[in-house]
Amino acid sequence: MNAAGGRRPRQTRATEKKRLILEAAIMLMLDKGLASVTHRQVAHGAGVPVGSIGYYFNSRGELLLRAVEEIGARRQQKAAELIDAAAPASTAVLARDLVEIYSFGDSTRLLGWLGATVDCVRESEDLRLMLCQHRTQKVRDFRTYLEAAGRPEASAELLVMLIDGALVRSAVEGAIGSAAVDTAVEALVRELDG
Known part of the structure; x- marks a missing residue:
């Protein structure tokens, strides 16, 4: 049926289903870790049949790559806005803006991203290489932001590493959610004011 009949075109439904699958994989990755990104769990999270996962993504590896790629695209969009x-x-x-750029605009999931990053490096060389590209772009975005904010003397590379370290510290100390964000912000403020 057409729009007058109330049904969406098949291509629109397929695009929406693929988006739901990808979003479910991302949420599982960030909230429960990479091991939770199984066809069954993703299908449950997306509200689709398990067979749909294999229809839209050739393998779990491809689904993970597309999920990390999407996170990178979101991070770049947030960076461009800021x-x-x-x-x-x-x-x-x-x-706080730097933490938002680092976290793709979802700072409440900073520790989930830390865990997913470590898991991705262990999972496959393709994921590791994609994360290297993301990190390089993140440093560039930090540098561009700092220049636009009148702080070109600050080291973008060092500030990215400070957030990395603050997240590890937060994880070890059990500081989650906003406490992890606060730890990262405090580390950046100390460096930028130092």
Whole structure:
């Protein structure tokens, strides 16, 4: 049926189903770890039959690559938004923006991303290489943001590493959610004010 009949075209439904599958894989990866990204769990999270996963993604490996690729695209979109709006601001504002760029705009899942990153490196060489590309782009985005915010002297590479370290510290100390964000922001403020 056409739009007048109330049914969406087949291609639209297929695109939506693929998006739901990808989103379910991302949420599982960030909330429960890479091991939870199984066809059955993804299908359950997406509300689709298990067979749909194999129809849209040739393998679990391909699904994971597309999920990490999507996270990278979201991070770049968030970076572009914050770079466009960047202006000289307090160190605390700069630090929070950098954490938002790092976390693809979902800072509550920072520790989940840390775990997923480690899992991805162990999972496959393709995922490891994709994460290397993401990290290189993240450093570039930090540098561009810092220049736009009037702080070109700050080391983008060092600030990315500070967030990495703050996340490890948060994980070890059991600081989750906003506490992990606060730990990362505090580390950045100390460096930027130092």
